[in-house]
Amino acid sequence: MLRSSTSPNNPHLSMLLVLTHSQDVTTDAVLNFLPDLEVFRFNIDLWKDYDWQVNQDTFILRDPIGRECSDEITHAVYLRKLLFQPVLIDVPAGGSEEAWTRGEVEALWLGLRDLAMETQRLALVHPSPYGRWNKIRQMRVASKFFRVPEWSAYHAKDCPLAGPVVVKSFNQNNTGNGGILAVREVNHRQLSPDYPWFVQKSLANSTHDVTVACVGEKIFAYQLPRDSFEGEDCRFPSALQSLPWQRFELSRDEEKAVRDFMRATGFTFGRLDFLKDKEGLWFLEINPNGQFAWLDPECKDGLIEAVAEEIRIVHTRNQTDR
Numbered sequence: 001m002l003r004s005s006t007s008p009n010n011p012h013l014s015m016l017l018v019l020t021h022s023q024d025v026t027t028d029a030v031l032n033f034l035p036d037l038e039v040f041r042f043n044i045d046l047w048k049d050y051d052w053q054v055n056q057d058t059f060i061l062r063d064p065i066g067r068e069c070s071d072e073i074t075h076a077v078y079l080r081k082l083l084f085q086p087v088l089i090d091v092p093a094g095g096s097e098e099a100w101t102r103g104e105v106e107a108l109w110l111g112l113r114d115l116a117m118e119t120q121r122l123a124l125v126h127p128s129p130y131g132r133w134n135k136i137r138q139m140r141v142a143s144k145f146f147r148v149p150e151w152s153a154y155h156a157k158d159c160p161l162a163g164p165v166v167v168k169s170f171n172q173n174n175t176g177n178g179g180i181l182a183v184r185e186v187n188h189r190q191l192s193p194d195y196p197w198f199v200q201k202s203l204a205n206s207t208h209d210v211t212v213a214c215v216g217e218k219i220f221a222y223q224l225p226r227d228s229f230e231g232e233d234c235r236f237p238s239a240l241q242s243l244p245w246q247r248f249e250l251s252r253d254e255e256k257a258v259r260d261f262m263r264a265t266g267f268t269f270g271r272l273d274f275l276k277d278k279e280g281l282w283f284l285e286i287n288p289n290g291q292f293a294w295l296d297p298e299c300k301d302g303l304i305e306a307v308a309e310e311i312r313i314v315h316t317r318n319q320t321d322r
Helices: 025-032 044-049 097-118 135-142 252-265 303-321
Strands: 015-020 038-043 051-054 059-062 068-070 074-079 151-155 164-168 184-187 197-201 208-215 218-225 269-277 280-287
Touching: 015 025, 025 038, 038 044, 135 151, 135 252, 135 280, 208 252, 208 303, 218 252, 218 303, 252 269, 252 280
Parallel strands: 015 038, 015 074
Antiparallel strands: 051 059, 051 151, 059 068, 151 197, 164 184, 164 197, 208 218, 208 269, 269 280
């Protein structure tokens, strides 16, 4: 576990954290004009040389020569270029033609989505107005409204969390050949220090998965007994449509917390995932464009209709304005 030694020894230290790569001469040039600042440089292409820990309260980074940078002493962050050094390849002779073409097509359509948003034609599923909404931000904001399991994103010899943990993917990148890292409970000692990890404390006493679809101001909650599937992730190996998801009534306080959280994130649509024990709900994550049809496959709860109506509102508004 990393422990910050910099802040206690020098509480007045003020640090600039620069996120870049080792060959970025632009960063070198900029820093030449900031000789009076204490700089911690994180080179993403050399990530294996760094240790880090990020959790609910702080972050701590340690570079290859043992210098540390923590949340408490970081007074500015400069994002230059998080770039792995390019390797010239022939496609598909080296690398993956499919990965390249998918990335190109996805970038095109995300650009068209942004154009639609700019002209107020984008219905329901919007990017957060506060930028990318990754797990670090959503966990910290969620802790203001829900119980959140202890978590850590880290690269170090030892896992910061003791006991059984649940390991997750920090993003949606696949592991090759279309595979993804499935959520699973592991012994923290089994996690290799050669990789970056995102882990949460295991909630072994949970009895149900709960998922909440928010469509504008409408909320649709469902629950699934955890003994109805194997493993930690209800998506594998069972098909979601075949599992016994049932409508679930949130308490007044839980519904208020969901609404307050959605307002805090700026999203008008999203699916929130929870675990439930005898004390109530534990927040896991929000998927800002999560699948939802499997929750109401017979279209009897109004969920599908609510999504369609939000789309219709935008269509009608723009049809009238033109």
